[in-house]
Amino acid sequence: MSDTINVDGKEFAVDEEGYLANINDWVPGVADVMSKQDELELTDEHWDIIKFLREYYEEYQIAPAIRVLTKAVAKNLGKDKGNSKYLYGLFPYGPGKQACRYAGLPKPTGCV
Amino acid sequence: MSDIKKFMYLNRRAPYGTIYAWESLEVVLIGAAFDQEVSLMFADDGVYQLVKGCDTSESDMKNFMPTYRTLGDYGVRYMYVDQASLEARGLTADDLIEVAWEDWETEEEVDNIVEVVDSAKVTELMAESDVVFSF
Numbered sequence: 001m002s003d004t005i006n007v008d009g010k011e012f013a014v015d016e017e018g019y020l021a022n023i024n025d026w027v028p029g030v031a032d033v034m035s036k037q038d039e040l041e042l043t044d045e046h047w048d049i050i051k052f053l054r055e056y057y058e059e060y061q062i063a064p065a066i067r068v069l070t071k072a073v074a075k076n077l078g079k080d081k082g083n084s085k086y087l088y089g090l091f092p093y094g095p096g097k098q099a100c101r102y103a104g105l106p107k108p109t110g111c112v
Numbered sequence: 113m114s115d116i117k118k119f120m121y122l123n124r125r126a127p128y129g130t131i132y133a134w135e136s137l138e139v140v141l142i143g144a145a146f147d148q149e150v151s152l153m154f155a156d157d158g159v160y161q162l163v164k165g166c167d168t169s170e171s172d173m174k175n176f177m178p179t180y181r182t183l184g185d186y187g188v189r190y191m192y193v194d195q196a197s198l199e200a201r202g203l204t205a206d207d208l209i210e211v212a213w214e215d216w217e218t219e220e221e222v223d224n225i226v227e228v229v230d231s232a233k234v235t236e237l238m239a240e241s242d243v244v245f246s247f
Contacts, residue, residue, distance in 0.1 A: 060182040068185045109141045
């Protein structure tokens, strides 16, 4: 993967694993471009999770661990969405890694 | 599954200037995956880790103070603060952040798991822990 991604003609720096270098650079187009690279089409359900992750980071300054994400999604978006089956269905590479990357967040703490 | 052990993370250093506070916090976050009974103890300059309103914007350091407020979600049930350390620094419980805790299954809620304890209680809590990680 290159060290920048091009979103609407603007270059965004990313780290060696493809995570956005600066979380404050994020615009929704970042998620569009990254998901295209993964050949994944983003739906409203994907955006709910991406938005949720951004809000979580804004409040706590970390990307949530998967079980914390699952529990928090269950609480805020409903139990039918707050389970790993649903989240892996949306983000097959792992909701922690993949959704956080789309959201411009760093890789979750403790995630390998 | 192995038996549940009582883990205590002892934090005795100021939040910035060294890496100890951040390292401790990261270990707590990662260790949450192991389903142990976790408590944190803040003593000496470690009490500064919980002081409200910390602003790191001019120091070029990431402000990780907001992260303490999510620890309840990471299986941390108790956050103790040594009273003598607080008093020696002219601080009171009112200067500290509050951290909520909720059991997601039983929906049992605690508004604030930060508790100021006296020296005798600190000794007792450390003695009854199976493991103490000192940072």
